[in-house]
Amino acid sequence: MPSALPQRPHIGVPPIKCQGIKTKLVPFILSQIVWQQTSDATWIEPFLGSGVVAFNRMPHRAVLADANPHIIGFYQAIQQGKIDRAEVQKFLAEEGETLRQQGAEYYYTLRDRFNQTASPLDFLFLNRACFNGLMRFNSKGKFNVPFCHKPQRFSQSYITKISNQVGWVAQRMTGKDWKFRVADWQETLQQAKPNDYVYLDPPYIGRHADYHNRWNLEDAEKLAAIAQQLPCGFAVSMWLENRHRQNEHIQQCWSNLDIHPHQHFYHVGSHEKLRSAMTEALIIKPGYSHALE
Numbered sequence: 001m002p003s004a005l006p007q008r009p010h011i012g013v014p015p016i017k018c019q020g021i022k023t024k025l026v027p028f029i030l031s032q033i034v035w036q037q038t039s040d041a042t043w044i045e046p047f048l049g050s051g052v053v054a055f056n057r058m059p060h061r062a063v064l065a066d067a068n069p070h071i072i073g074f075y076q077a078i079q080q081g082k083i084d085r086a087e088v089q090k091f092l093a094e095e096g097e098t099l100r101q102q103g104a105e106y107y108y109t110l111r112d113r114f115n116q117t118a119s120p121l122d123f124l125f126l127n128r129a130c131f132n133g134l135m136r137f138n139s140k141g142k143f144n145v146p147f148c149h150k151p152q153r154f155s156q157s158y159i160t161k162i163s164n165q166v167g168w169v170a171q172r173m174t175g176k177d178w179k180f181r182v183a184d185w186q187e188t189l190q191q192a193k194p195n196d197y198v199y200l201d202p203p204y205i206g207r208h209a210d211y212h213n214r215w216n217l218e219d220a221e222k223l224a225a226i227a228q229q230l231p232c233g234f235a236v237s238m239w240l241e242n243r244h245r246q247n248e249h250i251q252q253c254w255s256n257l258d259i260h261p262h263q264h265f266y267h268v269g270s271h272e273k274l275r276s277a278m279t280e281a282l283i284i285k286p287g288y289s290h291a292l293e
């Protein structure tokens with residue numbers, strides 16, 4: 001019997017934010033995917049990002065990979081018990097207080113420290129101190145997002161929320177055979193075997209180009225060609241259309257697969273009232289999804 005997920009499950013939120021994070025789309029994504037998870041089967045995510053899809057899917061066995069070593073290093077540190085909820089709480093309370101007292105200057109001191117040491121705790125701090133979800137590295141691989149001008153950001157409730165998210169992720173990993181890997185997507189896909197399932201969430205073509213996150217039409221076409229040769233089931237997240245245009249790449253490279261559309265709204269800038277509609281697609285290998293409506 002294919003394993004379907006329960007209706008409208010509670011969606012957990014991971015501590016790391018990134019461009020293209022799928023938190024709001026997780027119920028849709030997981031409800032479309034059909035995968036019979038045998039004991040030797042592996043969930044494979046070559047573009048892990050925040051990890052929100054895998055952490056909510058909760059496979060027994062997984063290969064969770066990303067080209068960004070800081071994302072993977074952060075989750076490895078949690079998995080190895082080097083970072084836990086209590087330590088994060090203490091760290092954010094101390095660093096948040098110094099930020100409150102010293103403002104932007106301290107943000108840049110901490111950013112320099114991170115760019116020298118690559119500490120996972122500093123990474124978390126910067127990820128949550130800068131504008132939420134912005135993760136960008138310069139041509140030398142150095143984190144270069146400017147300060148968000150909110151020195152009061154680390155309130156008690158914000159710190160508790162982030163610490164709880166770390167605790168949640170740690171608890172999700174416990175007892176699971178999950179391998180976190182720094183790898184290019186092509187290397188990760190080479191491991192796929194017939195019973196596995198691959199979830200692909202590549203960056204948007206031509207957007208967010210930085211040291212760890214570059215993606216152009218050539219990459220996208222190569223991914224389409226290689227994915228369609230996979231020996232197992234797979235699903236790909238991609239934008240399908242917005243008010244202005246359609247994603248022609250889908251027509252060109254993925255049109256012979258099952259395309260599951262889902263409309264959602266996102267806020268434009270910081271203005272709550274400006275909402276824009278976007279239709280996302282989950283492109284699924286035939287035979288690995290629930291019937292299209």
Ligand SMILES: C[S@@+](CC[C@H](N)C(=O)[O-])C[C@H]1O[C@@H](n2cnc3c(N)ncnc32)[C@H](O)[C@@H]1O
Nearest residue numbers: 020021022047049050067068184185201203213
């Ligand atoms: C759209 S995000 C994934 C978002 C994720 N599904 C989530 O919900 O948080 C794309 C990810 O691909 C990673 N990435 C970019 N180029 C890559 C490559 N060549 N190989 C592997 N990962 C790559 C980026 O670092 C980024 O984390």
